[in-house]
Amino acid sequence: MSRPAAVSEPQAGGATDWVVCRACGRLLYAKRLARNLRVCPECGSHHRLTAGQRLEQLLDPGSRVDLGFPVPQGDPLGFVDTKPYPQRLSEARSGTGLEEAVVCVRGAIEGVPLIAAVMDFRFMGGSLGNAVGELIASAAETALSERLPLLIVTASGGARMQEGVIALMQMAKTSQALRELDEAGIPTISLITDPTFGGVAASFATLCDVIVAEPGARLGFAGPRVIEQTTREKLPEGFQTAEFLLRNGMIDLVRRRAELRPAIAHLLAAGTRRPSGRRAVAEPRIVRDPTLVPERDAWEAVQHARDLRRPTTLEYISLMLDGFEELRGDRVSGDCPAIVGGIGRMAGIPLVLIGYQKGHTIAELSARNFGMPVPAGYRKSARLMRLAAKLGLPVVTLVDTPGADPGVKAEQGGQAVAIGENLRLMAGLPVPIVAVVTGEGGSGGALALTVADEVLAFSGAVYSVISPEGCAAILWRDAAAAPRAAEALRIGARHLLELGVADGVIPEPPGGAQSDAAAAAAALRAALVARLEELMSHDIAGLLSRRRARIRAFGRVPA
Structure with a gap:
């Protein structure tokens, strides 16, 4: 390893x-x-970097101001191993020039002000003792009082043994401090450097909104040697490294050191809702009258919506958003590649965008599970929506999926629960939500990201309770009856508008979105910006009341 x-x-x-x-x-x-x-x-x-080197690399030149918190002193246990604890502290201070294993400053990254707490592994292995816990908590309290984002850079072997249970209590203290930032809607980012273990890993390092790691940085509760000795098993190659954690859904980003400043700046710029220049957007065209949406053969519409040449979510993101940072993982079990999401800006509006991801080739489709999410995908999207709610950012979802993964592992992982939790979450999410069916909207797997204040559909999209093939197999007992089933299900954009499932239709360029991705993205962007600006003008109570009334009205019998 x-x-x-x-x-x-x-x-x-x-x-x-x-x-x-x-x-x-x-x-x-x-x-x-x-x-x-x-x-x-x-x-x-x-x-490894010292705390000073790290701050010099990350912060804007001349922006660093040390916060000057008093550093707690003391030896709560009178601890002595091969030398008294006070002697160890004195040697650490002499050897590093630091008062403790963390340095707390006020500064800025690409013009965005923040509070930063940076650990230094040279000081007693970056161990978490009373002083470190107090300094981290004080940095969080300063971020809270000044309403500035908090960046924590971790490097630690774990809790400081020489302080015993007092060191253990710092995990609770720092976790409480981060909870208060959550309640206040203050963004938090943690940068994991090698190594980050024990009490630090199980508290503030993994409780931030976004977790970024350097390549190869190790993060875990128990160290690899302890795990090997306890389990007597050989650990897999790369165990507990940043790359391992990214694959297993525990962190959001892995960035090389040269990429850290711009990545963190993008996250801060969106998360702090700083005003930015309004970029020109084409006049939106959203069709509200079903009679103005051309009728088309239902089965032809299905084939059109499934066309592998249609733009994917990531392509729309690249054409519509600035400074987008993809965030990964559900922080529970994994990262589902069939759903992508992150933070970015659209025409100056900071937002969270989440969408289903397919592909154009068999290799791409296979890598993305053909756009069919497993439970980790829905849990990831829920995590990102909760982050949007904390930061007060609107949510945009792009829907193009055959449905949820129908496999055994997905069922074992709680597929139905994950979808249901998303439906409940979106019904009460206290920020504007706009969902767009860009291609295929398949069953409850699509609905899991389509509970919104406004649902739009491309003119070439379809949305159904079941695939036409599935419906034909069940009701006609003949898969060849799929075209007949498609017609009966009324799944095209015109019918969606007639049924009130869609609130508007976005016309596609001639030949469909697959013929001109840039034009399709421009039309989508114009529609989204217009709807977001209108929805963002509503107070939260009014927004939620309108959303719930919209949902309640589906299929309601007139009085």
């Missing part, structure tokens, strides 16, 4: 100093390593 990257001490070499990368064994010019942000240019290993 991977080990933390490190370099040897510089070796004098005439006018230059050289270091050896312990990850790959290469001899590196020290100044070259420093210019490369202490990332090995040969193997890419991210070597």
